[in-house]
Amino acid sequence: MAQFVGAYLAASGKAPMHSRSPICVSRSLKDCPDNSLLSRTDHLQLPRSVAAEVDKGAVGDTGAVSQDQPTSDPSSHLGSGDLAMAPRTADTLLAAAREVLDANRSGRYTRPSQALYPHQWSWDSAFIAVGRSWHDAEGARLELETLFEAQWETGMVPSIVFDAAAPPDAYFPGPDAWQSERSPSAPRGRPTSGITQPPIHARAALEVHRHAPPDQSAASLAWLERMYPRLVAQQRYLATARDPRGIGLATIVHPWESGLDDSPAWDRDFGRIEVPGGALAPYQRRDLDHASPADRPTDADYARFLYLLTLERDANYDDARIVATSPFLMVDPLFNAIRLWSEHALSEIAGLIGADPEPHRAAAGRIHDALIGELWVSRRQRFCAWDLRRDQREPEDTVVSFGPLLDPDLPRPIVAAICRELESPSFRPRRGGPHYLVPTFDERAAGFDPERYWRGPIWLNTNWLLWHGLRLHGRSGLADEIVASSVELVRRSGFREYFDPLDGSGHGSDRFSWSAALFTDMVLASRSPLTMANNG
Numbered sequence: 001m002a003q004f005v006g007a008y009l010a011a012s013g014k015a016p017m018h019s020r021s022p023i024c025v026s027r028s029l030k031d032c033p034d035n036s037l038l039s040r041t042d043h044l045q046l047p048r049s050v051a052a053e054v055d056k057g058a059v060g061d062t063g064a065v066s067q068d069q070p071t072s073d074p075s076s077h078l079g080s081g082d083l084a085m086a087p088r089t090a091d092t093l094l095a096a097a098r099e100v101l102d103a104n105r106s107g108r109y110t111r112p113s114q115a116l117y118p119h120q121w122s123w124d125s126a127f128i129a130v131g132r133s134w135h136d137a138e139g140a141r142l143e144l145e146t147l148f149e150a151q152w153e154t155g156m157v158p159s160i161v162f163d164a165a166a167p168p169d170a171y172f173p174g175p176d177a178w179q180s181e182r183s184p185s186a187p188r189g190r191p192t193s194g195i196t197q198p199p200i201h202a203r204a205a206l207e208v209h210r211h212a213p214p215d216q217s218a219a220s221l222a223w224l225e226r227m228y229p230r231l232v233a234q235q236r237y238l239a240t241a242r243d244p245r246g247i248g249l250a251t252i253v254h255p256w257e258s259g260l261d262d263s264p265a266w267d268r269d270f271g272r273i274e275v276p277g278g279a280l281a282p283y284q285r286r287d288l289d290h291a292s293p294a295d296r297p298t299d300a301d302y303a304r305f306l307y308l309l310t311l312e313r314d315a316n317y318d319d320a321r322i323v324a325t326s327p328f329l330m331v332d333p334l335f336n337a338i339r340l341w342s343e344h345a346l347s348e349i350a351g352l353i354g355a356d357p358e359p360h361r362a363a364a365g366r367i368h369d370a371l372i373g374e375l376w377v378s379r380r381q382r383f384c385a386w387d388l389r390r391d392q393r394e395p396e397d398t399v400v401s402f403g404p405l406l407d408p409d410l411p412r413p414i415v416a417a418i419c420r421e422l423e424s425p426s427f428r429p430r431r432g433g434p435h436y437l438v439p440t441f442d443e444r445a446a447g448f449d450p451e452r453y454w455r456g457p458i459w460l461n462t463n464w465l466l467w468h469g470l471r472l473h474g475r476s477g478l479a480d481e482i483v484a485s486s487v488e489l490v491r492r493s494g495f496r497e498y499f500d501p502l503d504g505s506g507h508g509s510d511r512f513s514w515s516a517a518l519f520t521d522m523v524l525a526s527r528s529p530l531t532m533a534n535n536g
């Protein structure tokens, strides 16, 4: 693995010169069943000039192959996943990522994708801000600030802020379905959804600040000071309105709040929800206009999503009422681990702006205790989602179980158990052909589907989160392998919304913003020894 990643770092221009040439790609090209892809870029949907550069770079790499060169670590299971991009190829893909982010920008924020998601989404904007901050620190700050302008008075940051400029039937369910104005806490004149998404924003704000060029450090610090109370309010909302029993863990009241909508992590509970006849007005799914039905959630799941929306809307988004009555009340380990990671970020931000870091350390400590006390199921050696309605720990083996790696204080035996699972045939099969990391569901489970949304495919945001978590615990080999795989997926299939872990093909939307943003962050952070050493 060390050689494997070394080749990538060399190619990216940060390794010692002597290791830069010739570039090691022999094993991967030989093993790759369709390596013709490496010299064709139509599928990437890049601008023509950029595509030509990528093709030249890829062909150039191929020309440098020598069977005598050291190959990647044979224990690596990426198959075709060599990282030995020519510096020009890496830079060209970075330029293409930037072009995607710029093209998807709409005024003060960035759409997740032009056609499928033409509004501002909460955690998307956080990921996008991190990626954008490498080349446009001011734009990254604006991205997050714009989102928080729609924060509710309760502190809740809505999952979607609707853009009046988008065509009215571009996305369903839109503002007419949500009717956020029913809540007295919703911002006036800014239609939003009535639910939230994972609170990654404090962590994103800290990353954005860290990437600010020196001549912007004062402006960036002033921005952090402005954002701090809003970020604190977001976290406080989750610790109170979403945790009325004071267990230390926030509940989600809709699978969309997890960001991993149709994940099998809550199948047993969500799948039980019956949509009463006549509960839903006739509707048309707009997502199927832009993506294959095989990639998207099923109609049955979509009806359940909409039914829960209806119940929440009918309760006028009153948190106490919803928590007391919602048929879906789930404690998600990933959501709460992100909350914890953001509390640590807030403690750092507090230190930077002269506020008191202590309450944030204490809050992180409470989440830490509850994660381990309530969600760690030692019989299964796994963190499990907790269905509060039925008081059941869900046994499904999904990527949400790995989320607590984001806790820097996670006990070593638990870290070891998570890494064992990540390296097991369920998530890293040992087969001969290409293989990519990290599937969102156990590849050996009966319901694993390599193409359908969060039920198996690889997403770059979960890869990014795991990459951070693994580095926090010194597991740099596996962390590097995740970056390697992410880079290879993008090189192969472009900035797709998600990827088939079996063959690396792209699915869902193309030119997807967070894929471009987090690709950028992983590549540039891996190039920068400073950032690598600075991971908090």
Ligand code: 9WN
Pocket: 112, 117, 121, 122, 123, 124, 159, 256, 258, 259, 260, 261, 287
């Ligand atoms: C519902 C925008 C969002 C992401 C979510 C992803 C998907 C929406 C949808 O798209 O959810 O919020 O319509 O399917 O699951 O994580 O934020 O990219």
